[in-house]
Amino acid sequence: MFHFSNIVRTRGDPKLVAGGPSLKRPEDQLARALGWFSIGLGVVELFAPRRVTETLGMEGHETLVRAFGVREIMAGITSLSVEKNAGLWARVGGDGLDAAALLSGLTPDNPKKGNIVLALLMVGGIAMLDYRAAQDTRPRRPTRDARRKLYPNRSGFPKGIESVRTAAKQIAAHAAGRT
Amino acid sequence: MKALVWHGKEDIRCDTVTDPEIQDPRDAIIKVTSCAICGSDLHLFHNYIPGMLPGDIMGHETMGEVVEVGSGVDGKLKKGDRIVVPFTIICGECDQCKRGNFSVCETTNRKRHLAEKAFGHSCAGLFGYTHLTGGYPGGQAEYLRVPFADATHIKVPASIPDEQLLFLSDIFPTGWQAAVQCDIEPTDTVAIWGCGPVGQMAIRSAVLLGANQVIAIDCLPERLSMAEAGGATTIDFESESVLERLKELTDGRGPEKCIDCVGMESHVMASLPDTLLDRAKQMVMVESDRPHVLREMIYVCRPGGIISVPGVYSGFSDMLPMGAFMNKGLTMRTGQTHVNRWTDDLLHRIEEGQIDPSFVITHTVPLSQGPEMYQVFRDKRDSCIKVVLRP
Ligand SMILES: [Zn+2]
Numbered sequence: 131m132f133h134f135s136n137i138v139r140t141r142g143d144p145k146l147v148a149g150g151p152s153l154k155r156p157e158d159q160l161a162r163a164l165g166w167f168s169i170g171l172g173v174v175e176l177f178a179p180r181r182v183t184e185t186l187g188m189e190g191h192e193t194l195v196r197a198f199g200v201r202e203i204m205a206g207i208t209s210l211s212v213e214k215n216a217g218l219w220a221r222v223g224g225d226g227l228d229a230a231a232l233l234s235g236l237t238p239d240n241p242k243k244g245n246i247v248l249a250l251l252m253v254g255g256i257a258m259l260d261y262r263a264a265q266d267t268r269p270r271r272p273t274r275d276a277r278r279k280l281y282p283n284r285s286g287f288p289k290g291i292e293s294v295r296t297a298a299k300q301i302a303a304h305a306a307g308r309t
Numbered sequence: 310m311k312a313l314v315w316h317g318k319e320d321i322r323c324d325t326v327t328d329p330e331i332q333d334p335r336d337a338i339i340k341v342t343s344c345a346i347c348g349s350d351l352h353l354f355h356n357y358i359p360g361m362l363p364g365d366i367m368g369h370e371t372m373g374e375v376v377e378v379g380s381g382v383d384g385k386l387k388k389g390d391r392i393v394v395p396f397t398i399i400c401g402e403c404d405q406c407k408r409g410n411f412s413v414c415e416t417t418n419r420k421r422h423l424a425e426k427a428f429g430h431s432c433a434g435l436f437g438y439t440h441l442t443g444g445y446p447g448g449q450a451e452y453l454r455v456p457f458a459d460a461t462h463i464k465v466p467a468s469i470p471d472e473q474l475l476f477l478s479d480i481f482p483t484g485w486q487a488a489v490q491c492d493i494e495p496t497d498t499v500a501i502w503g504c505g506p507v508g509q510m511a512i513r514s515a516v517l518l519g520a521n522q523v524i525a526i527d528c529l530p531e532r533l534s535m536a537e538a539g540g541a542t543t544i545d546f547e548s549e550s551v552l553e554r555l556k557e558l559t560d561g562r563g564p565e566k567c568i569d570c571v572g573m574e575s576h577v578m579a580s581l582p583d584t585l586l587d588r589a590k591q592m593v594m595v596e597s598d599r600p601h602v603l604r605e606m607i608y609v610c611r612p613g614g615i616i617s618v619p620g621v622y623s624g625f626s627d628m629l630p631m632g633a634f635m636n637k638g639l640t641m642r643t644g645q646t647h648v649n650r651w652t653d654d655l656l657h658r659i660e661e662g663q664i665d666p667s668f669v670i671t672h673t674v675p676l677s678q679g680p681e682m683y684q685v686f687r688d689k690r691d692s693c694i695k696v697v698l699r700p
């Protein structure tokens with residue numbers, strides 16, 4: 131079987147024959163997809179805010195869109211990192227801000243209000259995914275008050291800690307006497 | 310054979326790979342009887358250290374039985390010998406090896422050009438620890454090729470079980486070197502940040518070397534309880550102020566000796582704003598390490614004192630208080646461990662019953678459960694401190 135990683139192996143080093151199962155769960159893949167989506171959207175908002183405001187009939191709000199772009203990129207990077215859960219919750223919060231901003235543009239005189247409704251639907255859908263991913267990727271660290279095993283008997287000194295201390299003192303005294 | 314293989318961030322799998330072969334006359338192949346997951350493996354698990362490639366075999370704490378030797382091993386090892394494999398690969402004959410500076414052996418890094426670019430000079434080759442240090446396949450596997458095997462081994466007697474010997478490969482000499490580097494005097498207070506496996510070994514080493522007082526800092530009750538069992542006074546940094554407690558415990562003088570057993574991934578906490586900033590910078594790749602512990606040590610260490618850093622750092626650290634470091638006349642000593650410099654003495658101490666390093670093991674599982682144990686160890690679930698794998 132061909133494995134891409136084998137082409138960089140030094141000759142003679144073990145090569146992959148058959149892959150074992152990955153512990154990556156579907157929610158990890160979802161988090162990853164949302165992270166990249168967040169960065170993509172953020173880049174558009176940051177560098178082409180005008181296209182966004184024109185599509186939504188909300189010209190004049192470019193600075194806000196840029197700021198949202200930065201927020202999306204930060205949340206995206208965090209969602210791709212080891213702290214993906216924090217990134218996903220940031221995205222859930224961001225979805226709320228997005229919805230609020232879109233609602234503020236949903237005025238009767240906005241000729242593009244159809245697009246805003248579409249955008250709101252999209253934000254709603256993505257928000258549901260964000261929320262699910264955030265729920266499912268909660269860190270599995272035990273909480274501070276979780277029950278734990280303690281190890282009060284594991285000194286590592288088979289003869290007891292006092293005998294170690296006494297021996298160390300004797301060595302120190304001996305060394306002091308010599309100098 | 311089966312081996313734990315790195316596939317990317319948080320993705321280690323138990324794959325089937327081809328068996329290692331003798332590549333050089335100085336090689337030996339061992340059948341692994343025990344290996345362990347190290348705290349520094351978590352930096353790779355999180356993909357914080359550059360230079361891993363999908364398909365790399367993890368692991369640098371390994372022991373086993375020699376099953377094949379190359380023609381150049383020269384009688385130093387033979388089939389059937391039981392050895393612990395030091396995580397630093399050494400040639401035993403270069404200028405640095407002759408000085409006992411084994412972790413900066415000038416011969417064994419087969420990808421030295423990468424290390425020279427990153428660090429200015431190459432360091433020794435390491436098992437299972439990125440292509441910067443040679444890209445050598447690691448020992449979380451059924452078999453391991455040991456390069457330069459005539460020098461890279463610690464022969465161990467058959468009478469002592471694996472658990473007591475395995476940590477001669479890394480964490481025991483690492484904690485020991487960290488304490489020895491402190492030039493401990495009988496009046497000294499030694500403060501140790503981090504009560505993971507290396508921290509636990511550093512605590513025992515400081516006690517063995519006769520420190521007057523050993524103080525251990527962590528936030529996990531199980532780790533603090535083990536630290537206390539080893540003779541340390543403990544500080545829980547989530548519920549107490551480290552600076553204030555250290556002052557109290559040293560009559561305001563500060564600890565003479567400080568040891569960083571945490572390294573680049575220090576705990577991120579809202580009450581420590583510098584850790585949040587470091588984490589944010591790390592994410593956008595403008596800083597590689599989170600040096601909170603270094604900052605704290607420089608601040609609290611008694612003037613004229615020594616700071617010893619066995620914790621792993623990979624690249625760049627920001628905002629180190631060099632003003633305090635310089636004006637207080639501190640000394641910093643660090644380095645990957647010169648394993649073979651210490652192991653004769655440490656093996657002797659184990660044989661004599663002065664110390665039994667197996668106290669640190671909390672989990673022993675078959676190799677195939679390794680991928681899950683990376684998660685358990687990382688999340689500190691089930692009061693996990695040290696995982697031993699049995700192929
Ligand atoms: Zn290690």
Ligand SMILES: [Zn+2]
Nearest residue numbers: 400403406414
């Ligand atoms: Zn050498």
